[in-house]
Each structure stands twice: as structure tokens, then as C-alpha cells.
Amino acid sequence: xxPVIHPEKCLQCGLCAEICPEDVFLGSRRKTVPKITYGDECxxxxxxxxxxxxxxITLYVPLPMRVYDHELSDS
Amino acid sequence: xxxxxxxxxxxxxxxxxGGVAGCMAAIRASELVDRVLVVEKCDTRRSGCAATGxxxxxxxxxxxxxxxxxxxxxxxxxxxxxxxxxxxxxAHYVTSHSYxxxxxxxxxxxxxxxxxxxxxxxxxxxxxxxxxxFAGRDLKVKLTQEMKRRKVEIxxxxxxxxxxxxxxxxxxxxGISTRRPVIYKIKAKAVILxxxxxxxxxxxxxxxxxNIGFPPHETGDGHAMAFxxxxxxxxxxxxxxxxxxxxxxxxxxxSYFPGGRMVNARGDSLQKQPHRATHATETxxxxxxxxxxxxxxxxxxxxxxxxxxxxxxxxxxxxYIRWALRNEGNTxxxxxxxxxxxxxxxxxxxxxxxxxxSGSGKSGLxxxxxxxxxxxxxxxxGDAIGVLPRAVMPGALTxxxxxxxxxxxxxxxxxxxxxxxxxxxxxxxxxxxxRLISESPGAPWTEAQAALQNLMSDYAGLKRSxxxxxxxxxxLRTLRKRAREExxxxxPHELYRCLEVLNLIDIxxxxxxxxxxxEETRFYPEHHRVDFPRQDDTNWRAFLTIRKQxxxxxxxxxxxxxxxx
Numbered sequence: 070x071x072p073v074i075h076p077e078k079c080l081q082c083g084l085c086a087e088i089c090p091e092d093v094f095l096g097s098r099r100k101t102v103p104k105i106t107y108g109d110e111c112x113x114x115x116x117x118x119x120x121x122x123x124x125x126i127t128l129y130v131p132l133p134m135r136v137y138d139h140e141l142s143d144s
Numbered sequence: 145x146x147x148x149x150x151x152x153x154x155x156x157x158x159x160x161x162g163g164v165a166g167c168m169a170a171i172r173a174s175e176l177v178d179r180v181l182v183v184e185k186c187d188t189r190r191s192g193c194a195a196t197g198x199x200x201x202x203x204x205x206x207x208x209x210x211x212x213x214x215x216x217x218x219x220x221x222x223x224x225x226x227x228x229x230x231x232x233x234x235a236h237y238v239t240s241h242s243y244x245x246x247x248x249x250x251x252x253x254x255x256x257x258x259x260x261x262x263x264x265x266x267x268x269x270x271x272x273x274x275x276x277x278f279a280g281r282d283l284k285v286k287l288t289q290e291m292k293r294r295k296v297e298i299x300x301x302x303x304x305x306x307x308x309x310x311x312x313x314x315x316x317x318x319g320i321s322t323r324r325p326v327i328y329k330i331k332a333k334a335v336i337l338x339x340x341x342x343x344x345x346x347x348x349x350x351x352x353x354x355n356i357g358f359p360p361h362e363t364g365d366g367h368a369m370a371f372x373x374x375x376x377x378x379x380x381x382x383x384x385x386x387x388x389x390x391x392x393x394x395x396x397x398x399s400y401f402p403g404g405r406m407v408n409a410r411g412d413s414l415q416k417q418p419h420r421a422t423h424a425t426e427t428x429x430x431x432x433x434x435x436x437x438x439x440x441x442x443x444x445x446x447x448x449x450x451x452x453x454x455x456x457x458x459x460x461x462x463x464y465i466r467w468a469l470r471n472e473g474n475t476x477x478x479x480x481x482x483x484x485x486x487x488x489x490x491x492x493x494x495x496x497x498x499x500x501x502s503g504s505g506k507s508g509l510x511x512x513x514x515x516x517x518x519x520x521x522x523x524x525x526g527d528a529i530g531v532l533p534r535a536v537m538p539g540a541l542t543x544x545x546x547x548x549x550x551x552x553x554x555x556x557x558x559x560x561x562x563x564x565x566x567x568x569x570x571x572x573x574x575x576x577x578x579r580l581i582s583e584s585p586g587a588p589w590t591e592a593q594a595a596l597q598n599l600m601s602d603y604a605g606l607k608r609s610x611x612x613x614x615x616x617x618x619x620l621r622t623l624r625k626r627a628r629e630e631x632x633x634x635x636p637h638e639l640y641r642c643l644e645v646l647n648l649i650d651i652x653x654x655x656x657x658x659x660x661x662x663e664e665t666r667f668y669p670e671h672h673r674v675d676f677p678r679q680d681d682t683n684w685r686a687f688l689t690i691r692k693q694x695x696x697x698x699x700x701x702x703x704x705x706x707x708x709x
Contacts, residue, residue, distance in 0.1 A: 090186040090195055090361050091354065092301070092322060095637055107637065112354045113392065115476025116190040119281075130480050133350040134392040137486060138494060 071111035071129045072118075076102045078125035085117035085126060093117075145581045145635060148325045148574070155179040155297070156555050157548070158317055158332035160304035160366060163192025164537065165526025166338035167287035168245065168544030169551075171252075174294035176552035181330065182296060183319050185303045185640070186361050188288045192340055193527065194537075195359055197281035197473035199399055201537040202274055203242040205263070213272050215240045221270040222534075227667075228685065228704045229379070229506070231531040233513040238535060238542045245541035246276060252290045255279040266402065269534070275398075281471045302328055303640045304365055306573055307335065307373040307522065308566040313558075314373065314521035315566065318573050322640040327577070329570060333559025334551040337517075337524040338544060339366030341503030342651055344644075346383075346605065347597040348499050350391060353590070357388050357395040357498050366528045367508060368647035371654065371692055376510040376518035378530045378689045378702075380651070381658035381671050383500035383507075383604075385436045389452070390496035394477045397452075397495075399468035403461035404454045404488075406439070406495065408447040414438050437668065439497055451492035462489055499601065500670070502655065503527050505535035510689060515547040518691075521554065523547045579628075580642050586632030589641040595623050596649055604656050609675040613660040620656060624649050654690055654697070661699050662688055 072085070072093060079102045086094035086103045091110045094117075097103035113134070117126045156177035159166045162184030173180045184191060204210075204218050219235045250256050256278040258264050265273040291298060301322045308316035314335050319328035342364035343356055354360040371377055387406075388397055406414040414435070442450050454465065465488070469478050481488065502508075508530030515523045525543035532539055603616025627649060633639035664680035665673050686701040 088187045088190045090191050090359065092186070092637060095323065109353050110360075112356075112360050113476050114190070114196045114359075114473065115479065116196050118479070119196060119475055120190070128476055128480070130392065131352050131355070133352050134355055135480070135484060136391055137484065137491075139491075 071108055071113060071131070072105060073127050073129050074102055074105075075125050075127070078123050079103075080123045080125070082122060084120055084122065088116050088120055090114065090116065145633070145639070146325045148327055148577055148581070150327045150329055152329045152331070153181065154331040155181040156333050156559065157181070157336065157551055158183060158330050158334075159336045159338060160317055161185075161192070161337065161339035161526070161528070162188035162298065162300075163338060163340050163526060163540065164194050164198075164283070164287065165540035165544035165547070166336070167284070167291060168541055169336050169338060169525060169548040170291050170296045171287070171294060172545045172548035173552055174291070174296050176548065177555050180296045181332070182291065182298045183302050183304050183317065183328075183330070184298060184300050185322060185365070187300045188291070188298055189285050191284065191359070191361065193359060193362070194280065194283050195473060196475060197471045198283060198537055199277055199280050199396070199468045199471035200266075201242065201246060201276045201278070201541070202268070202270065203246060203276055203538055204239045204274060205243045208263070208265070209272050209274060218270050218274065224708050225269050226533045228708055229687070230533060231513065234511070234532050234543070237513060237546065238532060238538050241542040241545070242538035245538075245545060249283070249286075249541070253286045254283055268398065277468060279471050281473070281475070299328070303643060304339065304369060305643060306569055307369050308569055309373055309519075310566065312374070312519060314519050317369075318570065320577070320640060320643065321636055323636055325581075325636055327573065333521075333555035335522050336515075336547045336551050337366035337370060337509065337522065337528050338526040338540075338547070339364070339528050341501060341527045342367060342648070343501050344593065345502060345597065345600050345648055345652060345655070346499035347601040348393065349496075350393070355393050357386065357393040358501060362503075362527075363644040363648055364502065364651045365644070365647050366524065367503075367654075368650045370509055370517065370519075370522065370524070371650065371690075373519060373522070374692055375522060376689050376691050377508060377654070378510045378687045379507040379658070380502070380530075380654040380690055381507070381662050381688065382667060383502050383655070383670055384504050385500055385670060386498050387436065387439055387450075387495050388498055389477065390449075390494040392477050392480060393498060394474050396469060396472035396474050399472040399474065400452050400454065400465055403457035403465055404452050405456075407451050407453045407492065408442045409449060410447060411453070412447070414442065414450065436497060439495075440669065449494050452495050453492045454488040455490070455492070457489055500605065502651065504533060505529055505531070505539055506533040514550045515543055516550060520558070523551045523554075577639065580631055580633050580639055582632065584632070587627075587630045589631060589633070589638060589645050592623070592627040592631055592642070592645045593648070596645065596652055599623060600652050600655070604652075604659055606669050607672055607674050608659050609673060610660060613656050617653065617656045617660070620649065620653050624653070657697050658688055658690055658699070
């Protein structure tokens with residue numbers, strides 16, 4: 070479920086649901102906190118994070134996408 | 145799902161796809177015809193390749209690059225870079241008009257200059273630094289504002305599905321809402337296809353559904369509908385490879401330059417020349433097929449992995465790279481690295497070779513220099529065209545603009561007889577949709593996509609041969625039959641995902657059949673025929689066009705005349 074909406078910050082404006090290219094928030098209604106309907110179809114583009122007027126959204130990045138070689142010696 | 149209803153519209157010009165090319169076409173068309181409609185599958189503010197940003201446009205600025213360098217010099221460099229696989233007249237048009245369109249972007253509110261009012265240029269594939277670096281993060285938002293200011297009608301969340309025709313003449317388009325059970329029957333005096341590239345044809349290695357470096361919503365809808373309507377396409381066998389960060393796949397490698405360099409596990413640089421430079425001066429980043437070959441060689445010869453190394457960047461360099469990445473649509477990735485505590489100056493970032501993609505101006509619709517396709521009434525621009533590799537941003541800006549001019553002229557001159565609808569096509573669409581939304585048990589779209597991606601990666605990937613490609617075609621026929629019978633959608637959202645996969649299956653067949661036809665290796669590893677390992681200029685220095693006639697694919701070789709100086 071990649072986008073995470075923090076309800077205490079959300080203005081319920083619905084902009085994220087309007088602009089998400091993959092329609093992850095489909096079925097959300099204005100004046101309510103948007104719901105994540107198709108989280109698996111997130112492209113992780115961060116459009117919702119960029120455009121949210123109250124910084125109420127963060128992205129959850131799935132595990133296969135964040136396995137870095139942290140033991141690699143500093144270059 | 146509720147029963148599908150039909151909504152009919154009639155416009156002077158319908159533009160399918162509201163990416164950069166589609167927006168530019170709409171903006172120009174608003175000055176030339178009355179009713180302009182943009183049909184967009186997502187929302188024009190954040191869709192297409194520039195969805196969350198683009199930071200570069202190649203161009204030619206007479207007062208900066210001339211008189212020492214001419215438009216012909218840039219076209220000549222592009223010709224050499226593509227081995228002549230381009231339309232030189234189109235290349236000339238794009239090169240000589242892109243700066244005008246960049247100035248238009250500035251008029252629309254896009255910040256194209258640095259703090260001192262200067263344009264920033266870096267050198268890449270042409271002889272002079274002519275890749276403009278600019279603040280393009282909100283480019284699509286600005287283009288949408290400009291379209292609205294000009295009263296362009298925007299139909300967001302509608303996918304273009306089939307072209308309507310009267311004899312050979314294109315008279316409109318059938319679209320489907322991605323949110324409601326509504327079919328749009330749009331009659332148009334002229335139609336422009338600007339539907340972008342073809343992604344999701346091959347398997348992405350991470351197993352995360354849409355973890356791909358490029359927009360997942362670009363599924364070649366324009367290629368598929370043009371092909372079904374009988375339009376000419378070309379070079380569908382060519383796919384392109386690109387490297388980028390492993391795990392969190394994101395395009396935009398160029399944004400790590402200047403400053404970053406590709407190194408192997410021993411720390412040796414892959415590039416012939418170091419990238420030491422600041423953004424104000426010339427840098428060199430020869431992004432050619434050879435770089436992908438060099439990348440593969442490091443892995444194959446035991447010197448992998450390959451990394452992006454920014455350790456020698458100054459603070460100024462690093463701040464510039466971060467600025468460029470944000471404008472290139474990589475804000476989410478950069479925020480993610482920050483949250484992981486991954487400091488690019490202290491740790492090397494592993495890169496990988498992404499799965500192949502199609503389009504990028506290298507494979508796609510055949511267009512005349514004025515953007516006409518082979519079908520009257522149909523025009524195309526942007527990444528959906530196949531006549532100018534790496535047309536990318538300048539191609540979208542200039543050819544989108546040009547398509548509007550050519551299509552508007554056609555709309556006014558020949559647009560009278562669009563009242564004749566294509567009922568047969570409409571009935572065929574209804575039949576397909578009715579089957580997809582029926583309540584009988586079936587397979588979700590994700591299964592058909594997985595099957596297609598496995599098939600394409602296994603049979604038409606890095607090593608191609610006649611027997612593998614033929615086996616792939618046979619498997620694809622099975623997949624198509626099963627997908628047509630078994631795919632089911634419970635909601636309009638799932639319905640358009642099913643339709644995307646059906647488009648991708650048709651494109652997959654074009655790729656397999658064209659790859660079988662081209663009996664040579666060209667642009668290694670992009671079309672690597674292990675049974676024809678050499679480049680065969682005697683027989684194959686030619687475009688390979690493809691066209692549908694009834695249920696057959698017709699191929700033709702078009703010899704390339706362009707001289708490489």
C-alpha cells in the first residue's frame with residue numbers, strides 16, 4: 070500500500086486522488102480522507118507527495134526496492 | 145459492473161494522449177480550430193514521461209551555437225548516432241524549431257534559466273553542449289494551466305481505444321472511461337495520436353508490479369489502435385535498454401552528470417573521459433548503445449556490480465545533481481535515499497540494466513515530415529513515432545506543435561464528411577467490453593500481463609533467434625486466445641487495465657514478428673540475433689515497415705538513403 074496518508078494533516082481536498090497517474094486512490098470522495106484502493110499499482114512517482122498542500126502523504130517503499138549494500142566501504 | 149452507456153461527442157480535433165506532445169498540439173490547435181479535445185488516460189497535470197518532471201531538452205540556439213555550428217551539424221551528429229536510422233527532414237525540423245518551443249515554455253511559466261538569467265547547457269550526443277537543463281518539475285502542471293486558459297477541452301481518465309474510420313479516412317476515436325462504465329464515441333475532423341512509449345512489455349526484475357523506470361501508463365495504446373486501423377508502423381523489432389538505480393527503478397541517469405561517474409566493483413571508471421565539470425561548463429556524457437555494452441561487459445567479465453559514484457563531487461556539484469534529479473521526476477527516489485540515510489557522496493549507488501522498452505522515437509508510427517501518418521485524417525507526434533530516435537522532449541514540443549498545424553489544416557479542408565460513423569467498429573468494441581465485464585469466472589489482468597512479460601523476456605529479450613522468436617509467436621497466439629476468452633474486469637478500472645494488456649499483446653506480436661523478419665544483429669544488444677550475429681548493411685540498412693492487412697502482417701523494407709558524414 071505505497072502512499073500513506075496521515076489523517077491528522079489531511080485537508081481532504083482530494084487533489085491526490087485527482088492527479089495520481091495510476092488512480093491508486095480511486096473511489097475517494099472529497100471532504101473525506103482519501104482511501105488507497107489500488108496500492109499495488111503505485112508507480113512511486115511521488116506526484117501525490119509533491120502536490121499535497123499539507124504534506125500529509127508519505128510513500129511506503131516495498132522491501133525489494135530498498136535493499137542496498139550498506140556494507141559497501143565508503144567510496 | 146453496471147451496463148455500459150455511450151456518450152457521443154463531435155469535435156474539430158481530437159488529441160489522444162495529454163503528455164508533452166499532446167499538450168503542445170492542443171495549445172497550438174486552440175489558435176487554429178474551434179473545438180479541441182484532449183483525451184487523457186490519467187490526468188494531464190501528472191501524466192506521461194514528464195509526469196513529475198523532466199530536466200533536459202536538446203536544441204539548437206543560433207545565437208549560442210552558431211555560426212560555428214549549424215543545424216545541419218546537429219542533424220549530422222544525430223544521423224551518425226542513429227546509424228542513419230532516422231528521417232533527416234524530421235530531424236532538421238525538430239532541431240531548427242525546438243528553441244522556439246522552449247521560449248514558448250518560458251512564456252507558459254516554465255523556469256528555463258539559472259539565477260543569472262542564463263541558459264544551462266551540457267554536452268551529450270551532439271558536438272556542442274546543447275542539452276538545456278531546466279526546472280521542469282512542474283512542466284505538465286504549467287502546460288495544463290495554459291490549455292485551460294485557452295479553453296481546450298480536457299477529458300481526463302478516458303483511454304483511447306479504437307480509431308473510427310470511413311473507408312481509409314480516420315473520422316474519430318472510441319474511448320473508454322477508466323472510472324465509470326461509459327464508452328465515448330468521439331467524431332473528429334482530424335485525430336492526433338500522442339500516446340507515448342511502450343512500457344510493461346518485458347518483466348521487471350524486482351517483482352514489484354509497477355516498479356519500472358518509466359510511466360506504467362504508457363502501454364502503446366496509440367501504436368495498437370493505429371495498427372488495427374491499418375496504419376504503417378516501423379522498426380518494431382528495436383527495443384532500447386537503459387541503466388539506472390537498481391531496486392528502486394527510475395530513469396534519469398543523465399541527471400547524475402556532471403560529477404557522477406559509472407564505476408565497476410574495483411572503482412575503475414567505465415567512461416572514456418572523466419565527468420569532472422561543473423554545470424556551467426562543458427561536460428561529456430556519450431549516452432550511446434556502447435555504454436550499455438560496456439556495462440554488460442563489466443558484469444560478464446567478473447568486475448560487477450556497476451555503480452554510480454558521486455564521491456568526487458564538490459558540494460556545488462552535489463547540490464546541482466540533487467536539483468537536476470528533482471526536476472527529472474526523481475523527487476520520490478531522492479527523498480527515499482535521504483530517508484534511508486544513503487548519502488550519494490559517501491556510498492556508491494548500484495546501477496543495473498533495466499528491462500527493454502519500445503518506442504522512444506526508434507520504433508513506432510511512420511510519419512511524413514509534416515506528421516501525417518499513412519491514414520488520411522490521422523497524425524502522430526511525440527514518442528509514439530518511429531522516425532527519430534531520441535526525439536524525446538524536443539520531438540514532443542516541436543512535432544506536437546507541427547501536428548496541430550497540419551491536422552488543423554486538414555480539419556478545415558477535408559473535415560466535412562465525418563458524420564459517417566463506423567458502426568462495425570463500435571459493435572466490435574461493445575462485444576469485447578461485454579465479454580470482459582461479464583460475471584462468469586475468469587482471470588485478472590495481472591495474470592495476462594505476467595504471462596506476456598515472461599514470454600517477451602524469454603523469447604524476444606537479449607538473445608533472439610528464428611526458432612525462439614517463432615516459438616514466442618506461437619505461445620503469444622495461445623496467450624491472446626486465452627486472454628480474450630478469460631480476462632474479466634469487475635470495475636472500469638480493471639477494464640482499462642485489461643484493455644492495456646490486450647494492446648500490449650498485439651504490440652508483442654509486432655515485436656516478435658518484426659524481430660523474426662530482420663535477419664541481422666543491429667544496435668547490439670537491442671536487436672541481437674544469435675543466428676545472424678553480424679550487422680548486414682548490404683541487405684538490412686533499411687527501415688522495416690509493418691502494416692496489418694485483414695489478419696496478416698505485411699512487411700516492407702525501406703532502404704535508408706541518409707549518408708553518414
